[in-house]
Amino acid sequence: NAGVTQTPKFRILKIGQSMTLQCAQDMNHNYMYWYRQDPGMGLKLIYYSVGAGITDKGEVPNGYNVSRSTTEDFPLRLELAAPSQTSVYFCASTVGRNNSPLHFGNGTRLTVT
């Protein structure tokens, strides 16, 4: 039981490049989330999904896109990367009932230069 798996762990992008951050969970959780964490800050919700085929915007969705074709996978797409997207990205999942605990992946550290 691997939990929530994120790839890659680190990535450096040039301004304007695109990439996809991968996230997979094997706990059969319906709810999945993408957060970004900037230095000294808390976690900001980018996008979330309550089940396959359903996604919705969080607090800071601009510059990102997501898809949820299966229960297990929830990739985050960055188009036209900008320096402001330099951050640590965490994927998380939860059963979704009554604010059950979030299970986080190990994170992807992204630098845009």
Added chain:
Amino acid sequence: GQQVMQIPQYQHVQEGEDFTTYCNSSTTLSNIQWYKQRPGGHPVFLIQLVKSGEVKKQKRLTFQFGEAKKNSSLHITATQTTDVGTYFCAGSLRGGGADGLTFGKGTHLIIQP
């Protein structure tokens, strides 16, 4: 929008001293969760508080939820080097999925041997 303020931002203690972090919300919360993030790691769920005035203990950690359900605290007795990390509270206005969770900025606990 909902705001969750957490203080202090940083706390230096000598090993063996106590530590407390406080979380305050601008609105009444449905419940509150606490997470710990080790340096370079990902947030890990510690506990959830739901009831007004609730107090829960985990070994040397004591969690409290205020009577008005607008504030919470985490107290660590006799800190150890393993307690180093950032402690986040996350408050929710409603039950359901974590899309309703708002994270505080966290308190960084630094322990001097």
